[in-house]
Amino acid sequence: MIKLQNVEKIYRTSSIETLALNNINLNVKKGEFVSIMGPSGCGKSTLLNIIGLLDAPSKGIIELDGQKVETYHDKAIAPLRNKMLGFIFQSFHLINDLSVIDNVEIPLLYRSTTARQRRELAEEALEKVGLSNRMKHFPKQLSGGQKQRVAIARAIVGKPEIILADEPTGNLDSAMGNEIINILQSLNENGATIVMVTHDDAMAKRTHRLIRLFDGTQVL
Template sequence: MITLKNIEKVYRTSSIETLALNNINLDIKKGEFVSIMGPSGCGKSTLLNVMGLLDEPSKGSVQLDGQPVKQYKDKELARLRNQQIGFIFQSFHLINDLSVLDNVEIPLLYRATNGRPRRDNAQEALEKVGLSNRMKHFPSQLSGGQKQRVAIARAIVGNPNIILADEPTGNLDSAMGNEIMNILQDLNNDGATIVMVTHDEQMAKRTHRLIRLFDGTQVL
């Protein structure tokens, strides 16, 4: 599904060079639920961005379904992200001026999906996360857990094969965090491949496999 070979990521400024990822080799198989852990600043989010084709590695190769992504142009990469990958962010990234339903529809707008099917798919995604009664609300009217469920609905509305979640329970209390994990596990049981960055050992134990990073290096 996702294969990383000898991945290195270096950030450079005029005065400093920072090695964010160092010789990362990973193979995420179809249907896996994998967690990534490590101290703050160890490269977890950078690794997730490389997997999600948001950030290009300085060295090494990324393969999606056996195909090297380096061969694709920017428009093709954008299409791959839109059609195959769903992103869940810790800070939700919802648009406050749009309703819950409109927020969830956004990925389908980039696919030029027609109005009625787009709305039907967004409503179905919200039903999956238990928010069918909040479709007309705005983000400011929701709790943190509800906002995260909207973010999950937006991530899954296009039926992606891969879901990348960056600290999806990080801003939530333990009860709501467990609810979010239950939703992610249900999505995984339905066939989604999930990679999740987390600081929570208990959440990580609920996934199939744990990857640890330290100072940008994979801990074996």
């Protein structure tokens, strides 16, 4: 499902060159739930951004569902990313002026779906995360855990094959964190492939496999 071969990422300025990822080789099978751990600045989020086609590698091969995508142009990447990938971020990235259900509908605006279809899919996604009774609320009226559940609903509304989660429990207390990991496990049990960056050993232990990074390099 996800395959990286000899992937490197180098950030350059006029005076500094930083090797963010060094010779990463990764193979995530369909239906796996994989966690990525490592100290701050070790390249975890960079790796997730490259898998999610939000950033391009400086070197190496990326395959998603058998397609080599590292050389795709933006016009080809955008529809592939919208169809295949769902993103969950630590800081939620909800739009405060939009209701919960309007936030969840956002990824569908880039597809050829009707307003009625968007609303039905958004309602279904919110039901999956237990927020059917908060559809008309606004983000400022929600707790942190509820905001993250809205973010998960937004990530799954388009029924992506792959969910990428960057510290999804990082801003939550342990009780809310457990709720979120329970939802992710349920999504995984229903077929989603999940790659999750986390700093929490307890959360990582609830996934199928752990990948550790240190200074941009896999720790074997």
